[in-house]
Amino acid sequence: MLSFFHTRHNCYCAFCKSPRRIYRRKNISFMNVVGSALASLVLMFALWQQYDPRVLIVFVICLAISEVFVKIRWRLSVVCRSCGFDPVLYLKHPEQAANKVKEQLDQRRQDPKYLLAKPLNLPAIPADKAKALQEKGKGRLVSRSI
Ligand SMILES: [Zn+2]
Incomplete structure (x- = not known):
């Protein structure tokens, strides 16, 4: 109740x-x-x-x-206020959702307000896997924290 x-x-x-x-x-x-x-x-x-x-x-x-x-x-x-991830948009158009997250992360990187803020816990892709993905040409990496 x-x-x-x-x-x-x-x-x-x-x-x-x-x-x-x-x-x-x-x-x-x-x-x-x-x-x-x-x-x-x-x-x-x-x-x-x-x-x-x-x-x-x-x-x-x-x-x-x-x-x-x-x-x-x-x-x-x-829609997430920290990273800009939109699950509804991701289900329909994953590319557009990735672009939105990338824009939000770029803005966050340049905004001095977030200089001392707690860093986001973004999914990490190992360097060799990231290189293999880019060579395949499948998609684009939004972020790589390693
Ligand atoms: Zn988020």
Whole structure:
């Protein structure tokens, strides 16, 4: 019952292994439906000062807006703030996800804010394996910490 109120979930980044918190919900819950109903009732009395059947349209619009916000909130919370790894993008387009991580790591390298920060725990590839991968021409190395 207590986990019903916990909207965030503790986990680790799949790439840099840093601890993070992500939102559990991808879609609206019963409480969002109740909130949308209340918001549409308030809007109805504010606009028409009595019961009006157009409240159903307002209710559907409120539901759609809350669904969009919950979706955006979940989507933004999934992306790692430390290394920029995006698991959703990785499933669809691994190359684009690798480019995003590379950009984020380059920015992090140049930003003086991170000079004394704890270094990221990036996956390490031994030098001989990295060389073999580059000779094969399969993909590009995002980072190599050895
Ligand atoms: Zn990460």
